[in-house]
Amino acid sequence: xxxxxRRTSLSIFQRMLMIRHFEEAVxxxxxxxxxxxHYHIYIGQEATGGAVLEALGENDLICTTHRNHxxxxxxxxxxxxxxxxxxxxxxxxxxxxGGTLHISxxxxxxxxxxxxxxxxxxxxxxxxxxxxVRRQPHVAVGFFGDGALEEGLVIxxxxxxxLWKLPVVYVCENNSAGAxxxxxxxxxxxxxxxxxxxxLPAAYGIHCVKVDGTDMNAVHGAATDxxxxxxxxxGPVFIEAFTVRWPGSxxxxxxxxxxxDLPSAWDATRIAGPHADWLRGxxxxxxxxxxxxxxxxxxxxxxxxxDKDARVRIAAATKFAIDSPMPRPETVGDHVFA
Amino acid sequence: MRKISYAAAIVEALRTSLAEDPRVSLVGSYVLxxxxxxxxxxxxxxxxxxxxxDPPTSEAAIVSLGAGAAMAGARPFVDIxxxxxxYVGWSPLVNxxxxxxxxxxxxxxxxxxxxxxxxxxxxxxxxxxxxxxAMLWNAAGLEIVLPSSPYDVKGLIxxxxxxxxxxxxxxxxxxxxxEGDVPEEDYAIPFGxxxxxxxxxxxxxxxxxxxxxxxxxxAETLAGEGIEIEVVDPRTxxxxxxxxxxxxxxxxxxxxxxxxxxxxxxxxxxxxxxVAEHGFRSLRAPIMRVARPNVPTPFSQPLEQAITPTSDxxxxxxxxxxxxx
Numbered sequence: 001x002x003x004x005x006r007r008t009s010l011s012i013f014q015r016m017l018m019i020r021h022f023e024e025a026v027x028x029x030x031x032x033x034x035x036x037x038h039y040h041i042y043i044g045q046e047a048t049g050g051a052v053l054e055a056l057g058e059n060d061l062i063c064t065t066h067r068n069h070x071x072x073x074x075x076x077x078x079x080x081x082x083x084x085x086x087x088x089x090x091x092x093x094x095x096x097x098g099g100t101l102h103i104s105x106x107x108x109x110x111x112x113x114x115x116x117x118x119x120x121x122x123x124x125x126x127x128x129x130x131x132x133v134r135r136q137p138h139v140a141v142g143f144f145g146d147g148a149l150e151e152g153l154v155i156x157x158x159x160x161x162x163l164w165k166l167p168v169v170y171v172c173e174n175n176s177a178g179a180x181x182x183x184x185x186x187x188x189x190x191x192x193x194x195x196x197x198x199x200l201p202a203a204y205g206i207h208c209v210k211v212d213g214t215d216m217n218a219v220h221g222a223a224t225d226x227x228x229x230x231x232x233x234x235g236p237v238f239i240e241a242f243t244v245r246w247p248g249s250x251x252x253x254x255x256x257x258x259x260x261d262l263p264s265a266w267d268a269t270r271i272a273g274p275h276a277d278w279l280r281g282x283x284x285x286x287x288x289x290x291x292x293x294x295x296x297x298x299x300x301x302x303x304x305x306x307d308k309d310a311r312v313r314i315a316a317a318t319k320f321a322i323d324s325p326m327p328r329p330e331t332v333g334d335h336v337f338a
Numbered sequence: 339m340r341k342i343s344y345a346a347a348i349v350e351a352l353r354t355s356l357a358e359d360p361r362v363s364l365v366g367s368y369v370l371x372x373x374x375x376x377x378x379x380x381x382x383x384x385x386x387x388x389x390x391x392d393p394p395t396s397e398a399a400i401v402s403l404g405a406g407a408a409m410a411g412a413r414p415f416v417d418i419x420x421x422x423x424x425y426v427g428w429s430p431l432v433n434x435x436x437x438x439x440x441x442x443x444x445x446x447x448x449x450x451x452x453x454x455x456x457x458x459x460x461x462x463x464x465x466x467x468x469x470x471x472a473m474l475w476n477a478a479g480l481e482i483v484l485p486s487s488p489y490d491v492k493g494l495i496x497x498x499x500x501x502x503x504x505x506x507x508x509x510x511x512x513x514x515x516x517e518g519d520v521p522e523e524d525y526a527i528p529f530g531x532x533x534x535x536x537x538x539x540x541x542x543x544x545x546x547x548x549x550x551x552x553x554x555x556x557a558e559t560l561a562g563e564g565i566e567i568e569v570v571d572p573r574t575x576x577x578x579x580x581x582x583x584x585x586x587x588x589x590x591x592x593x594x595x596x597x598x599x600x601x602x603x604x605x606x607x608x609x610x611x612x613v614a615e616h617g618f619r620s621l622r623a624p625i626m627r628v629a630r631p632n633v634p635t636p637f638s639q640p641l642e643q644a645i646t647p648t649s650d651x652x653x654x655x656x657x658x659x660x661x662x663x
Binding site for chain 1: 361363389393394396398401405406407408409410411412414434438440442444445446447449478481502503577
């Protein structure tokens with residue numbers, strides 16, 4: 001695989017930074033009691049979302065799953081309105097009606113977050129059908145976790161996408177490795193009899209790729225090829241991106257303090273504590289920073305300046321969200337029908 | 339006026355919609371069922387080969403596909419076939435299509451039509467006879483259409499495909515062969531406008547779908563006994579023409595509701611509650627419901643007949659409230 005050029009790799013890194021600081025802010029806001037819900041954090045998977053979204057064009061369509069914050073921020077959608085949505089504010093993307101589990105921004109091709117496991121795969125397949133039947137040269141991307149492969153709807157959608165050669169890229173973010181699982185009081189992990197998820201789409205003749213989901217080079221290469229195949233009319237592609245589960249997701253509520261320390265990317269002596277192995281070996285943001293510096297694409301100071309800018313931007317989004325008004329109760333019946 | 343079959347009226351409306359708007363497509367082309375009338379679809383298949391897709395038997399995936407395609411700007415008409423199978427696609431129907439507009443604060447639109455054939459068809463037994471429209475009425479966000487005549491089905495399909503909302507189009511296999519007056523020119527029947535199928539002064543009889551035909555037969559019988567029935571067809575449940583129903587009961591003072599959905603939490607129950615709540619002063623007798631008892635549909639004909647809302651049962655209900663004091 002050819003290494004990414006400077007502009008592309010820095011663009012992916014920028015998306016990853018924004019995602020990381022956004023998610024850290026969400027955790028902090030929840031600890032402060034600023035919103036009521038369960039929620040899902042994307043930390044540990046930023047290279048997958050960042051690189052896939054980098055490979056898309058502005059007219060491509062996205063449907064995603066409950067672990068959606070990374071995708072909405074990685075797409076470049078307004079973090080102010082995303083954070084306001086998570087806090088249930090009237091200024092959120094969806095006026096507080098969607099919340100963390102249902103953010104959408106169709107103006108940027110972000111059609112839906114379905115919190116029904118596997119639900120987005122059918123919607124993404126449908127979006128691809130819509131593109132095909134309207135003869136539009138774009139692609140649809142469906143993000144979901146490995147648990148989605150337990151759902152019949154997902155398998156049915158593979159069959160239809162393959163039959164009709166639909167321009168859809170399925171991005172399965174397999175984050176089960178290293179997860180505590182229910183026995184240890186953590187999030188559920190995949191419960192499956194197959195030893196490889198790619199066997200399922202492959203059975204329908206869908207082109208499948210496995211990549212290291214913490215390697216932005218590998219993910220971007222796979223996603224670029226997938227988008228190219230779809231635009232070429234070659235039909236759907238399934239990308240399985242492997243990441244090691246962020247320890248903060250165990251136990252069930254994220255309790256790990258994750259004030260990401262970017263200099264530890266190039267100074268491993270700064271890493272300590274119970275999660276040192278994950279930070280050293282599996283944190284995609286630290287890995288990306290290390291690789292950017294090693295490739296000479298950016299100096300440490302330049303990366304730190306970007307890190308600081310991202311923090312400032314997310315702090316502004318947090319302030320915007322907190323300062324925004326709640327929706328008025330009398331509007332509850334709005335938008336049931338167009 | 340020209341008389342054509344209900345099935346032919348469906349085909350006419352689909353053809354006009356496909357010809358008029360390139361965003362329209364059919365996911366599933368056995369809209370008329372698998373009976374002899376299915377061949378009426380052949381000309382459409384030939385005329386629009388790139389916009390007619392016959393999917394695998396995957397109800398969940400095609401319901402989801404329809405929702406996603408609509409979000410992406412297409413206008414799919416998705417045929418689920420026998421309404422009992424819609425349950426397989428229930429999650430994308432009520433969890434995706436119905437809610438996307440609301441949970442996006444109006445940013446996302448889902449202009450999809452889900453077509454299905456409901457009801458007691460004769461020997462359908464427990465797994466081919468469901469009428470899920472009352473359950474769907476319980477899921478906020480779906481428009482629900484229940485035509486009862488060739489004229490109505492043509493105009494309502496035109497409106498369903500033009501609608502920006504997810505629409506469940508509930509047809510009945512027993513209606514397919516019915517002949518009626520249908521203009522050749524294009525027309526659309528707006529949602530939320532019911533129709534008085536027969537005028538009468540004594541009793542309002544609200545009915546939907548195929549039971550409108552049953553109700554008209556009952557009205558004919560009762561006319562011979564000197565009882566004048568007003569048969570009112572809401573045509574769409576969502577939106578509902580509440581005023582038409584209440585105005586009719588305001589004139590007659592008596593109400594029977596006849597419908598194929600189950601008695602408990604069914605269409606007859608909801609319409610009765612609306613009239614009881616908002617038209618109580620008009621009522622001179624209790625409201626009677628003629629609906630399907632809460633029994634899984636049996637196969638054998640005497641048993642199936644026992645749960646079918648028939649003309650005889652409607653007549654009995656009317657006679658009962660005519661003598662109530």
